Amino acid sequence: MTTxxxxxxxxxxxxxxxxxxxxxxxxxxxxxxxxxxxxxxPLTGFLGALGTYAxxxxxxxxxxxxxxxxxxxxxxxxxSEDSVNPATGATKAQRMxxxxxVAFLMGEINSAVALTIxxxxxxxxxxxxxxxxxxxALRGKNCNRYTFHVDIPSxxxxxxxxxxxxxxxxxxxxxxxxxxxxxxxGHDLAGAARNFFKGNGGELxxxxxxxxDVTDFSPYLLKIRQAKPDIVCSNLAGNQVTNLxxxxxxxxxxxxxxxxxxxxxxAWAAGEGNLSGTWPTVWYHxxxxxxxxxxxxxxxKRNGKPPENHAWIEYISLKMVAQAINETKSTDTDKxxxxxxxxxxxxxxxxxxxxxxxxxxxxxxEAYPFTVRKKGEAKDKWDFLALGAAVPxxxxxxxxxxxxxxxxxxxFKS
Amino acid sequence: MxxxxxxxxxxxxxxxxxxxxLGLSLIFSVGGVVxxxxxxxxxxxxxxxxxxxxxxxxxxxxxxxxIAVGMxxxxxxxxxxxxxxxxxxxxxxxVTFGLALMAEQLLRIIWGAAPLSQTMPQSLKGAVFVGDFLxxxxxxxxxxxxxxxxxxxxxxxxxTSFGRVVRAGIQRPDMVAALGIKLQPYMTVIVVLGVAMxxxxxxxxxxxxxxxxxxxxxxxxxxxxxxxxxxxGSFWGVVxxxxxxxxxxxxxxxxxxxxxxxxxxxxxFLVLLFRxxxxxxxxxxKFE
Numbered sequence: 001m002t003t004x005x006x007x008x009x010x011x012x013x014x015x016x017x018x019x020x021x022x023x024x025x026x027x028x029x030x031x032x033x034x035x036x037x038x039x040x041x042p043l044t045g046f047l048g049a050l051g052t053y054a055x056x057x058x059x060x061x062x063x064x065x066x067x068x069x070x071x072x073x074x075x076x077x078x079x080s081e082d083s084v085n086p087a088t089g090a091t092k093a094q095r096m097x098x099x100x101x102v103a104f105l106m107g108e109i110n111s112a113v114a115l116t117i118x119x120x121x122x123x124x125x126x127x128x129x130x131x132x133x134x135x136x137a138l139r140g141k142n143c144n145r146y147t148f149h150v151d152i153p154s155x156x157x158x159x160x161x162x163x164x165x166x167x168x169x170x171x172x173x174x175x176x177x178x179x180x181x182x183x184x185x186g187h188d189l190a191g192a193a194r195n196f197f198k199g200n201g202g203e204l205x206x207x208x209x210x211x212x213d214v215t216d217f218s219p220y221l222l223k224i225r226q227a228k229p230d231i232v233c234s235n236l237a238g239n240q241v242t243n244l245x246x247x248x249x250x251x252x253x254x255x256x257x258x259x260x261x262x263x264x265x266x267a268w269a270a271g272e273g274n275l276s277g278t279w280p281t282v283w284y285h286x287x288x289x290x291x292x293x294x295x296x297x298x299x300x301k302r303n304g305k306p307p308e309n310h311a312w313i314e315y316i317s318l319k320m321v322a323q324a325i326n327e328t329k330s331t332d333t334d335k336x337x338x339x340x341x342x343x344x345x346x347x348x349x350x351x352x353x354x355x356x357x358x359x360x361x362x363x364x365x366e367a368y369p370f371t372v373r374k375k376g377e378a379k380d381k382w383d384f385l386a387l388g389a390a391v392p393x394x395x396x397x398x399x400x401x402x403x404x405x406x407x408x409x410x411x412f413k414s
Numbered sequence: 415m416x417x418x419x420x421x422x423x424x425x426x427x428x429x430x431x432x433x434x435x436l437g438l439s440l441i442f443s444v445g446g447v448v449x450x451x452x453x454x455x456x457x458x459x460x461x462x463x464x465x466x467x468x469x470x471x472x473x474x475x476x477x478x479x480x481i482a483v484g485m486x487x488x489x490x491x492x493x494x495x496x497x498x499x500x501x502x503x504x505x506x507x508x509v510t511f512g513l514a515l516m517a518e519q520l521l522r523i524i525w526g527a528a529p530l531s532q533t534m535p536q537s538l539k540g541a542v543f544v545g546d547f548l549x550x551x552x553x554x555x556x557x558x559x560x561x562x563x564x565x566x567x568x569x570x571x572x573x574t575s576f577g578r579v580v581r582a583g584i585q586r587p588d589m590v591a592a593l594g595i596k597l598q599p600y601m602t603v604i605v606v607l608g609v610a611m612x613x614x615x616x617x618x619x620x621x622x623x624x625x626x627x628x629x630x631x632x633x634x635x636x637x638x639x640x641x642x643x644x645x646x647g648s649f650w651g652v653v654x655x656x657x658x659x660x661x662x663x664x665x666x667x668x669x670x671x672x673x674x675x676x677x678x679x680x681x682x683f684l685v686l687l688f689r690x691x692x693x694x695x696x697x698x699x700k701f702e
Binding site: 043044045048049052053182208209210211213214215216218219220222223225226239242243246247249250251252253265266268269270271272273274305308381 | 416419420423424426427526527528529530531532533534536539540541548550552553621622623624625626627628629632633663664667668671672674675676
């Protein structure tokens with residue numbers, strides 16, 4: 001029977017309707033399936049070791065959030081890739097928005113790459129949580145309305161260490177010799193350092209630019225010795241810091257060394273006995289607070305080693321984003337911006353809660369100077385840093401280390 | 415005076431470049447293969463040394479690591495390089511480049527992406543003053559090791575029958591074959607020596623530089639520049655080039671620190687402009 005009787009047509013129509021009825025929930029399901037978030041961080045190059053910790057941190061937060069039922073009843077999916085360099089990072093960010101269907105962007109450690117991703121965010125009018133890059137310029141003259149910054153900026157790191165140096169009589173009238181990473185972040189940090197020296201009576205007698213791929217520092221060390229400074233100061237980043245610390249100890253120069261930027265993975269890689277001096281950090285795994293300890297224990301259980309500060313910051317960043325989505329019931333960029341601008345408080349596993357400033361979108365939080373334990377006092381190979389008291393003091397406003405609205409040249413275009 | 419100190423320091427640094435570049439040059443000269451995986455052996459040398467230091471201590475690790483990685487060189491030559499001596503050079507380039515990438519990932523899988531720390535014995539730390547010159551005690555020790563390795567390789571190449579065959583093989587492999595001498599066993603030894611030297615450089619440099627998966631990729635470019643500047647087939651060319659690169663970099667950093675890393679490429683450019691075969695490069699028929 002191949003003739004199309006009326007009855008057959010009706011049957012076919014019913015079958016078709018049935019299929020549609022069955023198929024429809026599946027389509028609805030697909031739409032609510034997952035909230036995709038684009039994540040970029042350097043996994044190779046001189047910041048690659050830090051980016052690897054960053055991924056471990058955000059993955060841990062992703063798992064915890066999803067196990068607890070997700071946000072708005074939907075699971076989160078982090079699409080994470082190596083950002084490689086400024087051009088590739090921006091291309092990947094654009095592709096994630098266009099093709100992978102991510103709701104918004106997160107991540108980054110490299111200031112130069114963060115800058116290009118910020119431009120992608122602005123062009124596409126999408127939210128970007130810039131987590132780990134520290135250059136002042138990103139939240140200063142290059143700031144935009146779509147980007148929020150989690151890590152402490154250069155000025156805060158300089159202030160945190162600088163005030164500790166002032167306290168220890170290692171600033172006024174002292175001759176400083178600095179080594180500066182030759183890219184956006186290093187220049188920025190050197191600028192903040194110069195301002196601090198000028199304002200507090202330190203004298204800068206030399207500054208050397210160091211390319212990011214330098215592995216041998218011996219010519220620089222010889223120049224430092226010839227200049228005979230009182231204090232050597234590092235404005236370097238990533239692997240550079242480790243190489244400098246190791247070779248400084250190798251040559252055994254007598255001048256105390258301090259630095260305005262250090263990530264704990266770089267210090268760990270230098271090994272015990274090589275590091276000395278005062279350095280800043282945004283967080284450290286020995287921080288004596290219950291919430292922080294719970295996170296550290298969970299991380300060690302998952303990964304077999306303690307979290308580095310980039311693991312911590314990625315973890316709390318995704319938790320902040322989850323809080324914002326739950327509160328606003330939306331992944332919409334404008335709603336997220338409004339929420340983060342509202343002064344909402346976030347538990348970031350520190351003594352004091354943190355919040356974003358409305359005018360420059362900077363997370364305001366505590367920082368810590370640290371020094372190095374005496375030989376033999378460390379419990380394990382990750383324990384040789386002695387965390388100082390949080391700055392600012394508990395009786396001071398949290399913002400006091402940050403540039404003020406008058407000092408920070410940030411204005412949003414739209 | 416200060417400049418002289420930089421020159422001397424550059425010579426010391428050149429010694430370290432030399433350890434890596436000499437093997438690269440030998441493998442290229444004899445086998446005609448550009449071994450882009452050479453940096454991987456340098457990295458393996460460093461990682462194995464760190465690992466062995468935990469079990470055997472620093473001194474034995476420095477000796478054992480190049481030997482262990484050198485054994486790896488036998489497999490590398492026997493199963494991979496050997497297929498490409500007479501093939502189109504682009505093939506060996508691709509294969510060794512692929513191997514370098516694989517090796518980097520392998521290091522990441524075994525030891526993790528976070529850098530390892532390696533500390534030198536306390537007795538080797540600190541500075542030595544010769545007149546008013548400042549030297550790192552460790553680097554002086556390193557220089558002594560490099561000098562003795564260099565002497566050993568030179569004696570091997572110029573004072574033994576083994577060396578005569580190798581040198582003849584560089585110039586006229588067809589003639590060597592016609593005399594009934596098989597070059598392949600010689601090639602195995604050359605590769606093992608080259609690989610072991612790279613591993614030794616990694617092991618020796620682990621205490622003063624960062625030990626991380628991409629360290630091989632970082633060093634291969636400089637090593638290659640040294641080989642190109644020195645010229646193929648010339649033992650002393652590579653030595654001269656390594657020292658020159660170290661010195662030029664030191665002097666540049668003295669005057670214009672930001673240009674330090676670029677200076678060695680400018681040097682290569684100038685050398686190639688005036689001496690396309692490198693400083694002491696010989697005319698090798700099979701490469702013309």
